[in-house]
Amino acid sequence: MRRRAGERHVAGDGGDRTGILHVEELRKRYAPDTPLVCDGLSFNVNQGEFVAIIGPSGCGKSTLLRMIAGILSPTSGDVWVGGRRIDGPPPEMALVFQDYTRSLYPWLTVERNVRFPLAKRRDLDKAEKAERVAEAIRTVGLTGFEKYSPGQLSGGMQQRVAIARALAFQPQILLLDEPFASVDALTKEGLEDTLLDVRDRLGASGNTMLMVTHDIDEAIYLADRIVVLSKPPCVVAEELSVDLPVPRTQVESRSHPEFLRIRAYVHDVMGLTDQRRRTHGGPQPSA
Numbered sequence: 325m326r327r328r329a330g331e332r333h334v335a336g337d338g339g340d341r342t343g344i345l346h347v348e349e350l351r352k353r354y355a356p357d358t359p360l361v362c363d364g365l366s367f368n369v370n371q372g373e374f375v376a377i378i379g380p381s382g383c384g385k386s387t388l389l390r391m392i393a394g395i396l397s398p399t400s401g402d403v404w405v406g407g408r409r410i411d412g413p414p415p416e417m418a419l420v421f422q423d424y425t426r427s428l429y430p431w432l433t434v435e436r437n438v439r440f441p442l443a444k445r446r447d448l449d450k451a452e453k454a455e456r457v458a459e460a461i462r463t464v465g466l467t468g469f470e471k472y473s474p475g476q477l478s479g480g481m482q483q484r485v486a487i488a489r490a491l492a493f494q495p496q497i498l499l500l501d502e503p504f505a506s507v508d509a510l511t512k513e514g515l516e517d518t519l520l521d522v523r524d525r526l527g528a529s530g531n532t533m534l535m536v537t538h539d540i541d542e543a544i545y546l547a548d549r550i551v552v553l554s555k556p557p558c559v560v561a562e563e564l565s566v567d568l569p570v571p572r573t574q575v576e577s578r579s580h581p582e583f584l585r586i587r588a589y590v591h592d593v594m595g596l597t598d599q600r601r602r603t604h605g606g607p608q609p610s611a
């Protein structure tokens with residue numbers, strides 16, 4: 325469902341389990357004597373959509389993404405991928421972490437790092453794997469650096485390698501956990517545009533992308549839709565569609581009236597989430 329900024333979301337309003345990704349009433353408590361982190365998160369992601377998840381620091385964004393990736397079990401609730409309920413990491417997904425230094429193998433070249441997840445793919449022959457690796461490296465603009473090791477690259481280039489590795493796998497769903505939080509502002513803009521280029525190149529039939537970020541402007545610039553989480557224990561406070569003209573560019577898009585309107589609205593939502601819960605009688609945190 326697409327909403328314009330200003331239309332209120334009713335958390336847990338059902339959804340289509342047969343879509344590419346459906347998150348259903350996810351709750352998470354890390355240990356019995358600790359507070360709830362997520363308190364009944366529900367939303368859908370459509371094929372080919374770019375959805376950004378934002379929310380206050382510590383509200384549970386990474387926890388949510390790890391449950392969706394199947395590497396963390398929810399306390400209750402389900403994640404459905406392509407109509408199947410998952411109980412572990414689904415083969416359709418790849419995950420890019422914030423910390424590229426821990427996600428790359430420092431002793432492998434760029435090429436070998438990108439090829440690594442394809443090693444066990446028996447459905448691809450050697451030439452197909454080589455083509456995928458070359459294409460992914462080309463997509464992130466690292467052609468010519470194939471034989472470099474990660475330590476010989478800048479931080480932004482290393483994160484490009486991590487993205488290329490995920491792309492070479494050709495996941496139906498690409499999960500990104502604050503992927504640009506560890507790089508400088510200019511590098512970050514370049515990496516954001518790399519993601520938009522990937523989307524432009526692959527079109528609507530390409531990857532579905534779900535990205536956690538704490539950067540509201542980045543979410544608006546990149547996403548088709550934004551899911552705003554509340555303070556912990558988090559619920560879906562709002563879902564907003566982002567109808568910015570395409571192609572999006574750093575200067576024009578960020579000064580577009582629609583960008584500024586959504587930006588002001590999201591700031592408002594994030595500051596007033598708890599008051600909204602009380603005022604509108606929305607979902608209350610469970611004990």
Ligand SMILES: Nc1ncnc2c1ncn2[C@@H]1O[C@H](COP(=O)(O)OP(=O)(O)OP(=O)(O)O)[C@@H](O)[C@H]1O
Pocket residue numbers: 354361379380381382383384385386387388538
């Ligand atoms: N492995 C864990 N064991 C226990 N508690 C955890 C664990 N991981 C996260 N938490 C707790 O869950 C809550 C949400 O953490 P999470 O990292 O999901 O939030 P976040 O929104 O991604 O944070 P940030 O915006 O600061 O990156 C925090 O209170 C955190 O302490």
